[in-house]
Amino acid sequence: MSTDRIEKGILLHAPLERVWQAISDSAQFGHWFGISFDGPFKPGTRVGGKISMTKVDPEIAKLQQPHLGKPVDFWVERVDPMRSISFRWHPYAVSPDADYSKEPTTLIEFTLQAIGNDTQLTITESGFDRIPLERRADAMKANEGGWSHQVKLIEKYLAMPRPS
Amino acid sequence: MTDAAPAFAALGDPTRLTLVMRLSHEGPLSISRLTDRARITRQAVTKHLRILEQARLVSSERAGRERLWQLRQNRLKDVRGYLDQISGQWDAALERLRVMVETGE
Numbered sequence: 001m002s003t004d005r006i007e008k009g010i011l012l013h014a015p016l017e018r019v020w021q022a023i024s025d026s027a028q029f030g031h032w033f034g035i036s037f038d039g040p041f042k043p044g045t046r047v048g049g050k051i052s053m054t055k056v057d058p059e060i061a062k063l064q065q066p067h068l069g070k071p072v073d074f075w076v077e078r079v080d081p082m083r084s085i086s087f088r089w090h091p092y093a094v095s096p097d098a099d100y101s102k103e104p105t106t107l108i109e110f111t112l113q114a115i116g117n118d119t120q121l122t123i124t125e126s127g128f129d130r131i132p133l134e135r136r137a138d139a140m141k142a143n144e145g146g147w148s149h150q151v152k153l154i155e156k157y158l159a160m161p162r163p164s
Numbered sequence: 165m166t167d168a169a170p171a172f173a174a175l176g177d178p179t180r181l182t183l184v185m186r187l188s189h190e191g192p193l194s195i196s197r198l199t200d201r202a203r204i205t206r207q208a209v210t211k212h213l214r215i216l217e218q219a220r221l222v223s224s225e226r227a228g229r230e231r232l233w234q235l236r237q238n239r240l241k242d243v244r245g246y247l248d249q250i251s252g253q254w255d256a257a258l259e260r261l262r263v264m265v266e267t268g269e
Contacts, residue, residue: 008254014265022265032260
């Protein structure tokens with residue numbers, strides 16, 4: 001198992017243009033991710049934001065409550081319209097007293113591919129091996145319990161009837 | 165999982181990581197076996213094992229004239245839990261994205 005990298009794939013029953021908007025428009029990105037950004041995603045710029053409550057899911061919104069209003073920075077690396085967008089950030093930078101500014105960032109890349117009327121989205125986050133070990137341990141402490149909530153949430157979602 | 169920090173610190177050393185990898189692949193080993201391929205002295209290996217022991221990543225027990233060192237698998241799982249956790253966050257975020265793009269919420 002790689003300790004440096006996470007890769008996620010999901011097939012979304014939505015056209016490529018729709019998914020592209022959802023990941024490249026900072027307001028839409030913030031809507032599902034749970035951040036309200038100060039500005040648009042422009043390559044080579046830093047976009048500040050604050051943790052907000054996701055509007056999509058009330059249960060997750062409750063979990064985000066303690067982190068509400070905490071500042072988050074995204075550095076926009078590359079924007080390749082309708083194909084890919086990448087960012088850098090400090091993963092799990094939620095500890096109120098810690099100064100993350102000198103620490104290494106991880107790279108998040110979103111890649112899209114149209115499959116008929118659906119869209120395959122791949123997300124990779126890499127660079128965890130450079131994150132200080134004590135920070136990784138902090139993240140685990142800060143999020144104890146969060147993971148089991150999420151598992152429950154996904155189970156609930158999977159049990160829901162789906163449009164074919 | 166609340167006391168994972170010492171485990172992370174203990175693993176942040178190439179020699180100790182190597183020892184953990186060997187115990188993971190080869191099962192319980194004696195100090196002599198662990199020293200064989202470590203290119204460091206028996207004393208140094210012992211020191212590293214003590215640090216891993218304090219972090220509760222390894223334990224030892226007497227077997228005849230020797231002492232065998234073995235991994236405490238549950239602790240190692242905690243350490244792996246970090247990436248699982250971030251991975252789980254992405255799963256949850258992606259489900260929210262799915263709801264948004266598929267239902268137009």
